[in-house]
Amino acid sequence: MNATTTLPTRKDEAWRYSAVEALDGVDLDAWRAIDVAAGETFRECLTIEDGPGTGASELRRLRVTLGAGARCELFAVIAAAELGRIEVEVRLAEGAHFELGGVTLGGRETVREFVTRVVHAEPGATSNQVVRAVHWGRGTGNFLGNIDVVRDAQQTDAAQSFKGLLLEKGASVNAVPQLEIFADDVKCAHGASVGQMDEMARYYMAARGLSPELSRRLLVQAFIGDAFVALDDEGERERMMAIALAKLDKHL
Amino acid sequence: MLKIENLHAEIDGTQILNGLTLEVGAGEVHAIMGPNGAGKSTLAYVLGGRPGYEVTAGSVTFKGQDLLELEPHERAAAGMFLGFQYPVEIPGVSNVQFLREALNSQRKARGEEPLTGGEFLKLAKDKAGLLKLDMDMLKRHVNVGFSGGEKKRAEMVQMGILDPVLAVLDETDSGLDIDALRVVGEGINAIMRAPDKGVLLITHYQRLLDYVKPDYVHVLSKGRIVKTGDADLAKRLEAEGYEAVAA
Numbered sequence: 001m002n003a004t005t006t007l008p009t010r011k012d013e014a015w016r017y018s019a020v021e022a023l024d025g026v027d028l029d030a031w032r033a034i035d036v037a038a039g040e041t042f043r044e045c046l047t048i049e050d051g052p053g054t055g056a057s058e059l060r061r062l063r064v065t066l067g068a069g070a071r072c073e074l075f076a077v078i079a080a081a082e083l084g085r086i087e088v089e090v091r092l093a094e095g096a097h098f099e100l101g102g103v104t105l106g107g108r109e110t111v112r113e114f115v116t117r118v119v120h121a122e123p124g125a126t127s128n129q130v131v132r133a134v135h136w137g138r139g140t141g142n143f144l145g146n147i148d149v150v151r152d153a154q155q156t157d158a159a160q161s162f163k164g165l166l167l168e169k170g171a172s173v174n175a176v177p178q179l180e181i182f183a184d185d186v187k188c189a190h191g192a193s194v195g196q197m198d199e200m201a202r203y204y205m206a207a208r209g210l211s212p213e214l215s216r217r218l219l220v221q222a223f224i225g226d227a228f229v230a231l232d233d234e235g236e237r238e239r240m241m242a243i244a245l246a247k248l249d250k251h252l
Numbered sequence: 253m254l255k256i257e258n259l260h261a262e263i264d265g266t267q268i269l270n271g272l273t274l275e276v277g278a279g280e281v282h283a284i285m286g287p288n289g290a291g292k293s294t295l296a297y298v299l300g301g302r303p304g305y306e307v308t309a310g311s312v313t314f315k316g317q318d319l320l321e322l323e324p325h326e327r328a329a330a331g332m333f334l335g336f337q338y339p340v341e342i343p344g345v346s347n348v349q350f351l352r353e354a355l356n357s358q359r360k361a362r363g364e365e366p367l368t369g370g371e372f373l374k375l376a377k378d379k380a381g382l383l384k385l386d387m388d389m390l391k392r393h394v395n396v397g398f399s400g401g402e403k404k405r406a407e408m409v410q411m412g413i414l415d416p417v418l419a420v421l422d423e424t425d426s427g428l429d430i431d432a433l434r435v436v437g438e439g440i441n442a443i444m445r446a447p448d449k450g451v452l453l454i455t456h457y458q459r460l461l462d463y464v465k466p467d468y469v470h471v472l473s474k475g476r477i478v479k480t481g482d483a484d485l486a487k488r489l490e491a492e493g494y495e496a497v498a499a
Contacts (some may be wrong), residue, residue, distance in 0.1 A: 199303070204340035207300050208354035208410065209328035209361070218353065222344025 017142045017174040019083040019111040022057040031061045038067035038093070045236050046076040047243055048084040048112075057083040064088060066096035068122070073099040075231050077240055078112040079247040087115045092125035100129040101227035103240075105247045107137030107171070117146040120153040120186075127157075132224045133164040134244075135171035136252060142174045147188060149181040156186040164194035165223050167216070167252065213252075220248055253278050253450045254299075254319075254418055259310035260475075261298045268294040270475035271310070276418070281444075281451040283461055283486060286472035287494045292454045293337060295472070296422035299452075300334035301327055314418065328354075329361035331417030333410075335424045339403040342394035347406065348376065350394050351413050358414065379412030383439045400427030408439040419444050420452045425460035437463025458490035471498040 007023050008015040036042045048058045058081035064072050070093070078084040084106070090098045104112035112135075118127045133141025143162045164173030175192035197219060205215035224244055228237045254276040261269040268291045276282050286292055298305045299312065301324040312319040314330060322330060342350065356366040367375065380387050385405045395403050404424055411419060421440070425433055437460055444451045453464060461469075461483065469485040470477045471494065479485070479498045489497050 198342075200340050201342050203302055203324065204336065204342070205350070205354070206324035207328055207334045207336075208350070208414065209325050209358040210354055211325050211357060212323075214353060214357060218345050218350070219342070222342070225344055 022083040031063045034064045036070040039069045041071040043073040048078045050080045061087045064090040066092045068093045069095045071097045075101040078104045084112040090118045094122040095124045098127040102131040103224045103227045104133045104141040106139040109138045111140045113142035115144045120149045120156040124155045129160045131162045132227045133173045136167040138170045144176045146178045151182040153183045154185040158188045160190040162192040255313045260308045276450040279447040281466045283453045283466035283469045290472045291475040329358045333416035333419045335407045335421035337423040341396045347390040383409045401432040412443045418450045422454045458486045461486045
């Protein structure tokens with residue numbers, strides 16, 4: 001029991017847009033270690049959903065170490081808690097790959113966020129992170145993504161993509177890509193955008209008979225689908241999508 | 253079937269339709285022609301209930317019910333199809349998914365059983381074949397990466413699948429080459445030429461009317477119908493121009 005852990009504040013870079021006041025009583029030292037041996041593949045689908053055990057804050061902190069040529073694929077939906085947060089620290093050895101497909105959804109005053117730190121520690125490793133955020137009410141979605149490429153990690157190929165979809169006025173998203181690159185022969189790409197529902201598309205769909213609820217559902221489904229493109233398991237893909245859409249159906 | 257009386261409508265405070273009156277009966281094809289800015293597309297959008305188009309006076313009844321009271325998706329379920337001049341792209345949503353949801357939404361609203369995936373695919377295949385559109389196109393996202401002609405052909409496949417009672421086609425012929433024009437024209441005939449159906453064909457040119465022979469041709473100018481005739485009127489317009497014929 002470590003009662004002396006001091007709670008983070010918004011002055012901490014990694015908690016800048018977070019709901020730190022919801023953190024009370026959470027064990028911040030609970031990091032889960034995932035070690036993937038050379039050449040092995042690890043895949044996990046994580047969800048933070050509404051349920052009887054859901055607290056004010058739900059944190060998942062993962063520390064992933066990838067051996068040479070190893071692969072880690074994480075797919076996640078954060079759709080519950082005042083503060084729902086998935087933090088991932090990844091260290092990639094030579095030729096390893098890290099894949100993240102994340103979706104945040106939420107309304108009211110909730111904060112749902114992904115915070116990643118991907119360290120390309122050796123040459124030839126690749127990483128790809130796709131996060132889609134759909135928020136309404138006064139909900140907030142965040143993606144804070146650090147990518148560190150160390151001096152010797154030549155031929156690194158790292159990509160980050162974030163898109164936010166705001167369904168109502170008052171909702172917000174924050175994207176903070178931070179790239180620190182100390183090697184010279186690398187590819188690092190990041191993109192972030194935020195927008196609203198395409199009203200012309202909704203009218204077109206209405207003109208074909210789709211109700212406003214159904215057209216919104218289809219457009220949201222198309223929007224968050226990007227995050228699960230790399231998930232090579234149709235059943236899991238459908239399950240993750242169903243969890244995300246159920247959240248939307250329940251609140252809108 | 254469709255009765256428009258003294259229709260006035262505006263966009264952003266600008267009056268576009270000024271007392272338009274028109275009746276389309278079952279089994280009839282009406283063509284509406286007119287110069288740029290006459291209000292042709294506005295008429296289509298007002299009938300389709302597009303947000304931002306405000307009706308300030310007049311009435312529209314469709315199969316005896318007040319069309320203007322219905323939401324856009326309810327108009328579709330009631331049997332109206334609006335063919336878009338510029339069909340909208342919807343990234344991430346396949347034509348098959350979109351049209352199956354659309355058809356089943358309409359069926360549900362009418363108290364009919366939904367089609368299964370297999371039944372729907374068979375129907376879609378039939379209609380795509382009719383319009384000579386590759387079935388692979390229907391597996392792609394709605395209108396994304398389609399050429400102008402492909403978009404218009406896809407609109408007609410949509411119309412075939414949804415099987416409306418009334419089609420309001422807004423410049424369906426624009427952007428089509430000669431072969432595509434013939435295919436689309438024949439498609440309209442195959443889908444909509446029936447004793448219980450009606451068509452309102454909005455067009456700039458007479459070309460499409462060579463394939464879809466209208467029963468009535470109306471000239472729209474400054475937001476109202478200024479002249480009505482038969483198919484020959486379209487030919488005269490083409491030869492002599494709007495100003496000479498409709499002045």
